[in-house]
Amino acid sequence: MIVCMKIILTRPQYEITTKYLSCWAGEILILAKKRGVEVLDLAKNKARKDELVGRIKKLQPDIVFLNGHGDDDCIAGHDDEILIKLGDNHKILGGIITYGLSCNAGKKLGPAVIKESQTSFIGYVDKFIFVCDNDYIAKPLQDPKAKPFMESSNQVMVSLIKGNSAKKASLRSKEKFKENYLKFLSNQNDPDSLQVAQFLWWNMRHQVCLESKDKK
């Protein structure tokens, strides 16, 4: 019997950063649906704590993809409402592969989450920084400056949806960051290129894949 992969996404959207993350996570939503994955999209004001916790319990997803602001011990949803917090409800991510596309959550939240059995957490141990263009703020998917960042970070989800392990998904993402980094590092025509390269390098360097001891 073929068991369908199940994913829950949170996509808060209330200012520039969350708008970009949300729009680009929408591309993952499209890809997942194309591949027959069962996806639950908690977008905008559905990206709330009660909604997420209830849906995780009910759906028992294989993957949770959290987009939004974060700190060492938490990841937020719409209007900065804390969705997952260390010591409050982090154990709910036990047995799941979580990708937190947010700042810092790989520092304390991730290590706490993977104390649960058969659990993986991919995230960032410092700021997730990206470049964008003021002229494209209303249409993030067309923003050429944001593309290398979003493409590289989304590679985690692309790889997971293809059935790869969390470790391999993170590796693929880092390879994409590296590819884009080298491209911008050697670009002599774009005045932004060196700064873009530096931030791509920063994100690549601070992405972590953490796994529980019993995870194979």
Add this chain to the structure above:
Amino acid sequence: MKKDKENKRILSDEEIRKLVTARLSVLSPDTMISFGSDGTFSRDELVKKVEKGDDVGEKLAEIQLEWLRSFKDDSLYENYPN
């Protein structure tokens, strides 16, 4: 004064600030940088932050230093290897 791993002084705070503002000042005027929950800032706003030495300015200086150091340490790609 920022120090490297061997505790040697390599660049003064003022030198780092100059380096970071020089890098930022060549950015296109329409370029914005998202710094997570700190906000999204234009080139000119970032230059002011570096000059002022606030949290975002300090983070930019840290990134600049770590990036330079990574060439020396041969750790360009992996800080937290999987």
